[in-house]
Amino acid sequence: MDFGGFGQFMSVQVPEFVADGVRWAAMTNSTIRDLDKAVPRVDGADKVTGKALYVDDLKVDGALYGRTVRSHVPHAKLKRISLDPDFDWSDVVVVTADDITGKNVVLLIEEDQPALVPEGGIIRHVDEPVALVAASDPRRAQAAMEHVRLEVEELPAVFTIEESVAKKVLLRGDDNVYKRFEILRGDDVEQALASADYVIEGTYRTGAQEQMYIEPQGMIAEWTDAGAVRLVGSLQCPYYVHKAMRELLQLDEDKVIVTQAVTGGGFGGKEEYPSMLAAHVALLAKKAKRPVRMVYDRVEDVRATTKRHPAPTRHRIGVNKDGTIVAVDVDVLIDGGAYLTLSPVVLSRGVLHSVGPYNVPHVRVVGRAMATNLPPHGAFRGFGAPQTTFAYERQIEKAAQRVGMSSLEFRRKNMLREGDVTCTGQTLKYSVGSAQVLDAVEQQIGQAPPKGSAAPPQFASVKRGKGLAFYYHGAGFTGSGEDRLKGRASVAVNAGGKFEVRSTSTDIGQGTFTIFAQLASAALDVDIKDVEMIQPSTEKAPDSGPTVASRTTMVVGSVVQKAGAQLKQRLLAFAEESGVQSGDVAELAKRYAEKHGELEETVTYHSPPGVKWDDATYRGDAYPCYGWAACYVEVAVDDDTHEVTVERCIHAVDVGHAIHPVLVKGQIEGGTLQALGWALWESVVYRNGRVANPTMTDCIIPTSIEAPEMETLVVEVPYPHGPHGAKGVGEIPMDGPAAAVANAVADALGQPFDEVPLLPEVICRQVSATAAE
C-alpha cells in the first residue's frame, strides 16, 4: 500500500502530550472543577478491594439455585415434557410454560420469543429454554435438570444465511425476512455504475463474535408479600427487563422492581438477554415461594446468549479515473437467528453506515435480517456498523488502488466534511472531525513507533503490510429513537443533604457513574465528593433509556447536566428566599434538607432543534451527530504459520470532548483490542446449530500479549448539544480496525482478504488456493 504524502507539510499542530498517547488536541479547556480530569473512578476502590458485590456474591437468605432445561435440537416440535419417575422430585421446584399465568413472551420489539417453549410449541434453536428447575443445593438442581425428558419431533433446520435466503425451510413468513430496509439517493444506481470508469465488487464476510464479558449472566428474584417481584441482576437496561416482566407476569408498573447489581461487563450482551433470565427466576421464585438465583456458567452463557450477527455484505462501488466516487450499491444481510429480538435495529444501523463517511451522489442500499435456527444474535458494541464498515473500507482500499491514489489521498478526496450531505440526505452541520482524524493519524505515522509492541518470533520469516481504515459512527439512537424514548434523569438533594444522581444508566465498567458524578458536580459547582450515585433501579430512578448506542454520556449526561444546573438554581433561589448567606451550593443543600427534606430536579431529553427523520422513507438526520475515526495498522504475516502479528496500531477518534481523558482512552483501547480480536482470533464455531467451542480455552479472545502498544489519539471537535461538547465514544473504536487489518494483510501478501476473522487457517487456505492456480 502506498501512503503517499508523508513528510509533507502538516496542517495539524502536535501538542506536547501526544507522546504518551493520552490525547490529541485539547480544543476545549474547561476550568470547571473535576471536569476534563482523570478523577479516580467513583466505583474504583470498591472494585479493586473486592467490596463490590456481583450477583453471585449477594447473600440472599433461603435462595434456591435455578437451572434451565434446554432443547438440544435446533428445530423441532416439542411434543411432551416429562419428569423421570425414578428421580426424587420432592425437594425440586419445576416450572414449565404451563406455570405462566401472563403472556408467554420475552417482550422486546416483537412478541415472538417465548420465555419457555410450551408443549405443542416449536423449538427454534438448540439452546432454547424449555423448563426450569430449582433446588437448595446447586448439584441437586443440576441432577434434576438432567432428569427432565423431552419428546420432540425434529424438523429440518437452517444454519446459514444462504440457506435462509434460498428458503430451504420457511421459518418466518414467506421469505424468512425479519426486516428489510432500503436507502436510495440520486439517480438509478445501475445507470450510475455503468457510467463510472471502474466498478469494483466484492462480498465481505464477518463472523459471529461472543461478548465474553468477564462476569457471566446472572439474576435473582424474590416476591414480596405485596405481590411485587424484586429482580437484581447483571444487566445493562433495567427498564427493558421491567417492561418485559410486566408483560410476562401481567403486573402493574410498581409491582416489578428491577435493580442492577454491580456488573462485570456487557458490550451489548446484557442488553436483551437479562429479560430471559429475569423471566426464569421470577417464575421459579413465584412457584417456590422463595428467592431464586440463577448464574450461568461460561459454557451455558456462551451457548445460549446473544452474539454479534454474522453478516455477508455485497458491495459495489463505481469510481472515475480522477478518484471521485460515482455510485455505491450495497446488499446487507445479517443472520438474526431464531427470533427477531433486536435484529431490525442492528440491521438499521448496519444499513445506515454501509456507505461510509464519503460523498456518494448515487446510492442504493438494501438490507435484510434473516431467520435461521441459530440462537438469536443480538447487540454487540458497534451494533451492525462493524460489519458494513468492514465491507466499505475494503472496497475503498481496492478503489484507491484501482485509480492509483494513496490510501489517504483517496479518502481525503471523497470524505464528508462539514456542510456535506450523507446518503440519507442529512446535511452535516457541526462536529465533523473527518479531516482531523486523518491528519492526526498521518502525523503519528511519522513519529517513531513506541517500544514494547508484539513481535513475531525471532527466526520467523515474515511479510509486512500496512492498512488504513476511516469511518464514522452515529451517536445515540437512530432517527427519531431518542424522541420516542424521552430519556429522563434526576439530580437531587437527598434527605441527608447530599447530592444524588438518579438515573437508570448503568455502569458496566465503562465509567458511567464517574462521568455523571463529574457532570453533576460541575453543573452544581460542588466537589465531586459531594455527589453520590445511586445503583440504577426502577424503584429509585426514572427511565433514562437503555445503556447502549454510545448515548449515555452524550444524551443522558446532558440531561444530568441540565438537572444539576436547575437544582443549583433552585438552591440559590432558596438561599435568597430564606436569607441564607452562603454561595456554597453544598452548604445550601444541607440547609435545604434540614428545612424541607428532599429536593429533586428531573429533566427529559429532547433532540436538538432541527433534527428531522422520516422512518417511512429512511431519509433525514439519521443521527444527531457522528464520531469520526481513522485506524492505521502495520502487520507481519508469518510465512510458515500464517499467523498475523499487529506490530503497530494508531487509532484517532473524534469524541467531541473528553470529559474524563483516561476513561476515553480506555474505551478506545479496549474497543480497539476487541476489534483486533474480531479481526484475527475470535471465531464462534457452530456444529449443528450449537456452539462447539463454548469455553474461554477455545473461544479465543486476545490477551495483553497480542495487544500492540496502542497509539491512541483523542481528537476533539465539539458537539454543540453534548455535555461540554462530548459525543459518543463507546462503539466507534470497534468499527474500523478489522478493515485496517484486512487491508494490511492484503498489502502484505499481495492478494485480497475479504473475511474476518483472518485466522491463520483462513489465510493458509487462500494462499494455497492462489498458489495452486
Place this chain on the structure above:
Amino acid sequence: MSEFLSPRTLAEALKLRSAHPDFTVLSGGTDLMVRATERDYPVGTIDVFSLKEMRGVCESDAALSIGASTPYADLLRSDVVLTMLPNLHAAIREIGAVQIQERGTIGGNIGTSSPVGDTLPCLLALDAEVELRSQNNTRRVAYSDFCTGYRKTQLGADELITAIHIPRPAKGTRLFWRKIGTRRAQAISKVMGAASFRIEEGVVSHARIALGAVADRPRRVEAAEQRIQGEKPSERLATEVAAIVRSDVKPIDDVRSTASYRLDVAVNIVRRFVLELV
C-alpha cells in the same frame, strides 16, 4: 467424602501409592482441576507436589535430570536448562502464562500425555527417559515408549513418575522449538515441533524431529530423520524432508484448527528447522 493424602517423603508416597492404586496422583493440579467439574470426585488423592525428592534439577556429565514435581517457573529460572536445553526452555516459557507456570509441572505434562502437551515433542527430540518408581522397583522408559496412545501411558497403578533424564546434547547439536497456539499465551497448541540435529564436519550425524497435535500422541517423524541423517544441509534437503513430513503426517480437524492447516504448518516448520542449518 474423598480422602486427601499429603505424604512428606517419597518413600511414604510410594507406600500410599501401592496401598491405594485407585487414588489420583496430584502434582500441580493444572490439568486435573480443569476437568474436575466434568468428572466424578476422585476416590482419593495423593499429593506429590511438595515432595523434595521429586523437585529440582540435577546436572551430571551425561545428563540433566529434572524432578517430576518441579514447577515450570523453577525450570525457567534455571541457567542450566536454558543453556543445555534451550528448546525445552522455550517450550516451557510458552506454557500457559505465569500463574500456570508456578503450579504446572513437567511430571504432570507427562502424566497427562495429551497430544497437545507442550514439553512432550521436546522430550522426544531429546531422547528423554522417564523414571518410574514403585515401592520395590525403579525403571527408566524412553518417553517414546512411555506414551502408548491418546492420553495413555505405561504408568503402573503402583508407580509414580519421579524424574525425567535427558542426555546431554553432544557437541555441535542444534536444538529447535516452535509452537503454534490458538494465540500467544494461555493457548492450546494447534501444532508444535521440536528438533535436534547434530552437525559433524558439515554433515548431519544425528537427527530427531518430533511433532505435537498432529496425531493421537506426540510423535517423531522417523522417515524424515533418516532422510537427513548423513546429509549436508541444503535448501533442497529442506524441501525433501518437508515432503516426507507431508506424506507421513495425518492430522485431524477439530474446533481449534483444520487438518490441512496443521499439515501445512507442520511441513513448513520442519522445513524451516532444516533451513536454519544451511
